[in-house]
Amino acid sequence: MRCGRIIVRGIVQGVGFRPFVYAAAVRFGIAGTVINHGSEVEITACGDRFDEFCREVSAGPKMSVIDSVTVEPFPETYVTEPGFSILPSTDGARTGFIPADIATCDSCLADIMNPASRYYGYWATSCTDCGPRYSIIRAVPYDRERTSMEMFPPCDDCCADYQNPTNRRHHAQTIACSNCGPKLSLLTAAGVPVATDDPIRATAELLDAGHIVAVRGVGGYHICCIEEEASRLKQLLGRPHQSLAVMMKPESLSEYVLPMTASEEEMLKGPVHPIMILDKIDPAAHTELSELHNLGVMLPYTGLHHLLFRHLQHPLLVMTSANAPGTPMITETSYISERMGNVAEFILSHDREIVNRCDDSVMRDGYIIRLSRGLAPLRTAMDLGEHHILGVGPELNANATIYKEGFMVTSPHIGNIRNPATVAYLEETIEKLTSLTGAKPEIIAHDLHPQFLSTRLAHALAEEWGAVLCPVQHHRAHIASVTTEEVVGIAIDGVGYGDDATIWGGEILTGSPAEGYVRTGHLEQVLMPGGDLATKFPERMLYGILPDEETISLLAGRGWDDMSLRVLAQQTKKRFNSPATTSTGRILDAAAALLGICRERTYDGEPSMVLEAYAARGTPQPLAARIVKGSDGADVLMTSDILREVREMIGRGVSVSDTAATIQTTLATGIAALAIRSAERTGITTAALSGGVAINRSIRETILAELSAAGISCVTNPRYPFGDGCISCGQVVTAGILVKEGKL
Incomplete structure (x- = not known):
């Protein structure tokens, strides 16, 4: 007979871990106890099949995530009571986390559809393998009284199932039926x-x-x-x-x-x-x-x-x-x-x-666009030191990330931090994350843009908590979310505040979070006449890239009056409310406007999505992308040349679909060429791709193919979105590494 204390750490709450251990103990004839201490489960066990039992519990139930298992031997006399029991939970370590909400499992669905089952037709049926988790929890440890199920005391039948070790609802905190559950x-x-x-x-x-x-x-x-x-x-x-x-x-x-x-x-x-x-x-x-x-x-x-x-x-x-x-x-x-x-x-x-x-x-295509139900809260192991770090995210498609004791936890999608309601939701989410993880942020990482509401919240929280602020440039956060290694980073998206206070969005950033990223390439800097109006009306963006008589004539033919055209021309010439940008997204917007397939954006990303839809039915034509040396010493892809040549294609009668496909392929080939040139200069043979534009299948696959042909491997982050849902993670990673390197 062998006896020991087994400590299992990881995501062990809300996954049926204690009933799983109980069932294993009964199966292997083990005496002892199991207790939940937050992010770890402590098992005292004694029996002839101790080693088999230990191997079983080390694997955990299917929804658990095991970080470590330690076994401490003790004398047989330690376990004095026969049988095995589940003890009440206690608060303890919080390096694990409650899992995301889980879809109804097949077994529960069978019960719901079975007239002979007492769960027949009951909409909120669940078990230890499925059902709500994060959406109902108030505090840890995860027990019914700390969830919104507290208001629904289980009936006698549900109590019987809950206490029955052979039932899969044994210690299922969400157990309920039509007699006692939510209505x-x-x-x-x-x-x-x-x-x-x-x-x-x-x-x-x-x-x-x-x-x-x-x-x-x-x-x-x-x-x-x-x-x-x-x-x-x-x-x-x-x-x-x-x-x-x-x-x-x-x-x-x-x-x-x-x-x-x-x-x-x-x-x-x-x-x-x-x-x-x-x-x-x-x-x-x-x-x-x-x-x-x-x-x-x-x-x-x-x-x-x-x-x-x-x-x-x-x-x-x-x-x-x-x-x-x-x-x-x-x-x-x-x-x-x-x-x-x-x-x-x-x-x-x-x-x-x-x-x-x-x-x-x-x-889409195995990549995450929005990180939320079922995937988040997302827990990622990474050693970023001893300090607790908070990343408040960007402005658009935001979420928040907390780091504590070797793990990052990223919240579900929050939204666009542009109004009081969403700012309040961000603050509420941060409060929830810090409470559930027991973190007390000492460092708060935020976007470089000084006017973002998330940046302002970071300043307010830093003052409240006495934390150190760490601004992280948007596109550097994109790359840091993918890897901490030295890479040629490719960040292609719609908007991000740059080092020079212009709007970046088509960037080649070479280096690592520890050493810093050098901007070695980017798209041509063009103008956005009217600022945000150029994102809503992409024909403005088109004129900002091609401010010539042909564009004026095109717009006049589409109903622009003389006064509007004069204002547009003067605004661009004098650079009045016409910020400069290298955004990949804005180039795609302008292309959609040039083709006449999207003249007004009615939802986020509409021009580029419509362009992709047309391109999916087309065949790209040969078109060269020109790269020049910029005044900042970086390689520059001349996007105005691409649109000018595309305009000539339209004049020759090339179909809209073929032209759309040509624009995407040429832009992607040019972006890949920028990265390849940086790789050749630096000797770095790995690239990292991030940014919302990479969701576009044709652009992404073209870039990957071009890099591969040049002998450059490319990494992406399969656990975080290509878009801005990865930024809070990248902010935390950057801040943590800077602290470890003594640079913050």
Whole structure:
């Protein structure tokens, strides 16, 4: 017989770790106890099969993440009681973290659909392997009384399942049934209850009849309707051209989108259940849902969704966030009634509080676009020293990251930090992260831009906590989020405050966080007439790049009056409210304007997305990209030359699709050439790619292919978004390394 104390550290809360240990102990005849100390589980064990038991618990249940396992022997007399028991949790180490919300597992779904099960038809059925986690937790350790499930004391039957070691709901903190758990209610837009014995069935009938319904989910409200009502919904939301995410059963996928890769299918159907951006079978089909060549698709991921589709006659539902783009998820029913009554005709709500709101995660080609439900909070191991560090993120597509004792924890997507509501949500999220991790930030990393609201929040928090501030340039944070090694960094996005106070966005940054990044290449610096107006009306951007009579003539032919054209010309000539930029995104905007396929941006990224949709149907034509030496000593890709030659292609009658494909390929080839030149000068043979433009498949794959042909490997970060959702991580990484190097 062997006895010992086993300490397992990692993500061991909210994953059924204690019942997993209990079951293993019973199976191997082990006597002892298991107790949760926060980010570690302590097991006292004694038995003849101790080694087998130890190997089993070291692997952990499927949703756990094990950092380390230590075993300390002790005498047999230490375990005096027969059998094995689970002890009440205590607070302790917090280097682990609560896992993200998990889609309903197959076993629970089978219970929901089985008339013989007492969970039959119950929308909030879950077990230790699935269900809400982050969205319901108030504090750690993760026990029912510290979650919003506290308001629903389990009935006798649920208590029996909870206490039964052979039941998979043994110690499941979210256990509930129709007798004791959260309840659903169907309301009118004004919040008046609708009389019905089956709110889900009634909701499905309303949807089938063409009504728009707000549905309260795990992390916030969705607005739902059938495909035939999608255009009406977009008009009511004020998003006439923006694509809408849809939810459908797995068997319907083949009717709408092209076959997925095995890894895409595994992700779509796995515990995360994200929105996947997939190519439509017919790019010109289902334009009410998406005017692009692709479609955002997700599968039902809660019991409520599965039950809704059991009654629904239509094959899919529009399932779009109720909040405006870039703003926090809406969680309160009163808000829907007061603010969304002109959109949602009915409301399907529940009475379980959403403690921490969480939007749907979005992925494409295996890369993350939005880091949220199912993927975040994201915990990453990295040794950045002993100091606690906070990264408050950028302005757009922001989140926050906390570092403590060898681990970074990144929050779910927050939104665009441009209004008081989102700033308040950022502050709320930071408070939640610091509370759950027990971190007390000593260093606060923020964007270099002095006017960002996130930067101002960083200053306020630094004063409150006595922390040291660490400004990190936007694109350096992009590269630092990918790797800490010396690389030729390629950062291609829409906007980022540069060292010279201009707007960067097409950068080659060579070096590492420890030694610093040198700007060895960039796109041509061009003007943005009207500043932010040039992002909303990309024809302004076009003139900022090609300020000549041909562009004036083009705009006049599109309805610009003489006064507007004179103001545009004078504004550009005198550089009045016309900031300089090297942004890759703005070049794509201008290209879409030149082709006449997007003259006004109605949602973030629209011009470049429309350009990509056209390019997907085209064949690129040969076009050279010219690189010159800039006044700052860096290599410069002349983007004005590209657009000028493209304008000539249009004059020769080249199709819009072929021209769009040519623009993307030429720009990507030129960016790769900048990186290759930097690699040849420095001898560095590894590149790192980041930035929202890299979401564009053609641009990304062209860059990777060009680098590979030149013998340069390229790394990306598969755990963080290409876009600005990686910035808070890069800020923390940079600050931590600078402190370790004695440079901060």
